[in-house]
Structures are given as C-alpha cells and as structure tokens.
Amino acid sequence: MRAALTEAEAALATGDVPVGAVVVDAGGAVLGRGRNRREADGDPLAHAEILALREAAAVRGDWNLDDCTLVVTLEPCVMCAGAVLQSRVGRLVYGAWDEKAGAVGSVYDVVRDRRLPHRIEVVTGVDAEESARLLTDFFRARRL
Numbered sequence: 001m002r003a004a005l006t007e008a009e010a011a012l013a014t015g016d017v018p019v020g021a022v023v024v025d026a027g028g029a030v031l032g033r034g035r036n037r038r039e040a041d042g043d044p045l046a047h048a049e050i051l052a053l054r055e056a057a058a059v060r061g062d063w064n065l066d067d068c069t070l071v072v073t074l075e076p077c078v079m080c081a082g083a084v085l086q087s088r089v090g091r092l093v094y095g096a097w098d099e100k101a102g103a104v105g106s107v108y109d110v111v112r113d114r115r116l117p118h119r120i121e122v123v124t125g126v127d128a129e130e131s132a133r134l135l136t137d138f139f140r141a142r143r144l
Contacts, residue, residue, distance in 0.1 A: 001071055001095060001127045007035040007048060008073045008134055014040035018134040021048035021072040023056035023065060023089070031068065032056030048072060049080040053087050064088045073131040075102035075124070081110035084120065091121040095131030 007020025016036040023032040034051030038044060049072050057063045069091040070084060076094065081103035084092055092104065092111060103110040104122060111120045 001073070001093065001131075003030060003033070004048075004071045004073050004095075005127065005130060005134070007033055008131070011035040011037070011048070012134075012138065016040055018138050019048045019072065019074045021052040021070060023052050024069050024071065026067045031059045031065075045079070047077070047080050049076055050083055053083055053089070057087065066090050069093060071126075073127075074098055074135065075104050075106060076111075077101045078103040078108060078110060081108070084111055085116060085118050088118055089120060091123065093123040093126050095126055095128045096135060097124070097128070 003022045004020040008018040011018045011020065016039045019036045021034045022030050024030055032052040032055030034048040034055065036048050037046040037051065049070060052070065056065055056068060066088040068089055070089045071093045073095045075098040076084060097106045099106050101107060105124060111122060
C-alpha cells in the first residue's frame with residue numbers, strides 16, 4: 001500500500017484526485033503503477049487502476065493477471081471494478097471506502113457478483129485512514 005500511496009500523492013502535482021494503484025506479482029514485485037491522470041491527460045478513463053493494470057499487462061506481455069494483486073488507495077468505481085474482472089486479477093486490496101461511487105462493497109459489489117464467472121479475493125481497509133485523509137484534504141482545499 002505504501003507504493004500506492006506514493007502514487008496517490010504524486011497525482012496532486014497535476015491537480016488530479018489523489019488515488020494511486022500498483023499491481024504486484026505473486027513474489028511482490030511491482031509490475032504496474034498508476035495514479036489518477038484524468039486532469040493531466042484530459043482522459044476520462046485515466047483512473048489509477050486502469051493505468052496500473054495496463055502497465056502490468058504490458059510488462060508481462062499478457063492481459064491475464066490471475067496471480068497478481070491490485071493495490072489501490074480508494075475503493076474502485078464501476079469502470080475500474082469491471083477492469084479488475086476483465087484482467088482476472090486474483091486479489092484486490094484497497095484502502096478507503098467510496099460511499100458515493102464504490103463498486104466493491106459500498107454502493108455496488110461488482111467483483112463479488114455471483115452471476116459473473118471470475119472470483120476475486122478482496123481485502124479492505126488497508127491504510128484506510130491515510131488514504132481517506134489524502135482525499136479529504138484534497139477536496140477541502142478545492143472548496144476554499
């Protein structure tokens with residue numbers, strides 16, 4: 001989670017919402033990193049999770065990341081939860097809950113929907129306070 005938090009902090013430099021993600025393999029090696037870049041790139045799909053998954057797949061030369069873990073500072077949205085399923089990630093670890101748009105337990109629970117064929121282990125609340133603080137501080141500063 002420390003590497004994901006570092007990515008989230010780096011997103012602040014471009015005015016992006018501070019969310020960071022990393023994909024690690026079974027041995028713990030980082031295969032992909034991402035931070036929100038919607039503002040920096042003008043790309044509505046440039047969420048931290050999407051960028052980290054793309055990089056990991058490119059490094060590996062394979063879209064199937066079934067023996068990997070995606071670590072992200074904020075509960076994924078519907079789009080990112082779908083990307084997690086499509087990449088076949090074996091485990092998802094996230095920090096803060098997203099009570100407005102979360103799709104892994106708060107508003108929706110896309111990745112554990114029994115109607116879908118892929119099952120993902122989900123671990124929540126890892127460094128949740130630090131992850132939430134980054135977001136709270138970011139949005140508080142924007143309101144001033």
